[in-house]
Amino acid sequence: MKTNNQRPTEAQCKATLNSVADALYVIGGKWKLRISVALRDGNQRFNGLQRLVTEISARVLSNELKELELNGFVRRNVFTGTPVSIEYELTDYSDTLSDVLRSLSEWGAMHKEKIKQGLHDMQAVEN
Amino acid sequence: MKTNNQRPTEAQCKATLNSVADALYVIGGKWKLRISVALRDGNQRFNGLQRLVTEISARVLSNELKELELNGFVRRNVFTGTPVSIEYELTDYSDTLSDVLRSLSEWGAMHKEKIKQGLHDMQAVEN
Numbered sequence: 001m002k003t004n005n006q007r008p009t010e011a012q013c014k015a016t017l018n019s020v021a022d023a024l025y026v027i028g029g030k031w032k033l034r035i036s037v038a039l040r041d042g043n044q045r046f047n048g049l050q051r052l053v054t055e056i057s058a059r060v061l062s063n064e065l066k067e068l069e070l071n072g073f074v075r076r077n078v079f080t081g082t083p084v085s086i087e088y089e090l091t092d093y094s095d096t097l098s099d100v101l102r103s104l105s106e107w108g109a110m111h112k113e114k115i116k117q118g119l120h121d122m123q124a125v126e127n
Numbered sequence: 128m129k130t131n132n133q134r135p136t137e138a139q140c141k142a143t144l145n146s147v148a149d150a151l152y153v154i155g156g157k158w159k160l161r162i163s164v165a166l167r168d169g170n171q172r173f174n175g176l177q178r179l180v181t182e183i184s185a186r187v188l189s190n191e192l193k194e195l196e197l198n199g200f201v202r203r204n205v206f207t208g209t210p211v212s213i214e215y216e217l218t219d220y221s222d223t224l225s226d227v228l229r230s231l232s233e234w235g236a237m238h239k240e241k242i243k244q245g246l247h248d249m250q251a252v253e254n
Contacts, residue, residue: 013168016232017179020164023235030155037147041140052144096237099230105143107227108150 026071027097031056031064036073036094037101043077043089073097153198154224158183158191163200163221164228170204170216200224 008016027033031053038044038052050061065088068074073094079085135143154160158180165171165179177188192215195201200221206212 008167010168013164016167016228017161017164019232019235019239020160020228021235022239023231024157024160026238027234028155028157030151033147033151034144037140037144040135040143041137096234100227100234101143101147103226103230104150105146107154107223108146108148110223111153112146112149
């Protein structure tokens with residue numbers, strides 16, 4: 001049972017609801033944050049990205065990269081030559097996602113550990 | 128251009144990729160986090176939730192609630208009587224999501240503000 005004194009007010013709740021919805025609208029979905037993480041190790045070409053973000057199809061990766069570029073998270077660098085080489089690079093703006101990525105990554109690791117341990121008594125979670 | 132000295136190693140990057148993927152597998156998608164936020168203000172019946180989480184259809188809300196219950200985030204309380212009353216309640220385990228929700232909510236509010244200000248020069252972002 002949740003205690004009442006920690007409850008946010010209805011107004012706080014609605015503001016958080018809107019902000020979370022705004023965030024998910026831009027960076028939600030299965031792939032965008034994963035692609036961002038994959039690029040943190042360094043710039044990548046399309047094929048390299050597809051190898052890192054397992055299970056993503058070429059069509060979906062292509063669309064997601066376009067949206068990430070449109071929203072200012074990713075830059076597409078074209079190097080002319082033979083053959084032409086294209087690299088994807090994170091922008092400085094993508095750094096604003098670091099807290100989101102850190103908290104998601106920590107939560108994912110914690111949750112997996114709990115599942116592994118079979119600790120499904122959710123009352124006994126200590127962190 | 129991103130500076131190299133802040134780059135995570137390839138191994139760190141892959142571990143983060145996996146953890147983020149694990150997290151998104153459980154709490155990803157358009158609705159689950161929004162439903163969790165809507166319940167933070169207090170227990171809700173189905174219709175109340177549908178009013179708070181705007182644009183969600185009854186069918187989708189029903190499915191999402193089942194998955195949230197299965198993963199231990201939400202409890203479904205049935206009060207016998209005439210008519211039977213059903214309320215949805217957050218479990219203590221859902222508190223583990225607070226850091227994820229805080230960071231997403233802060234990021235969503237910041238991003239919206241940037242869009243509003245028309246500051247699309249992503250190089251000049253100060254936070």
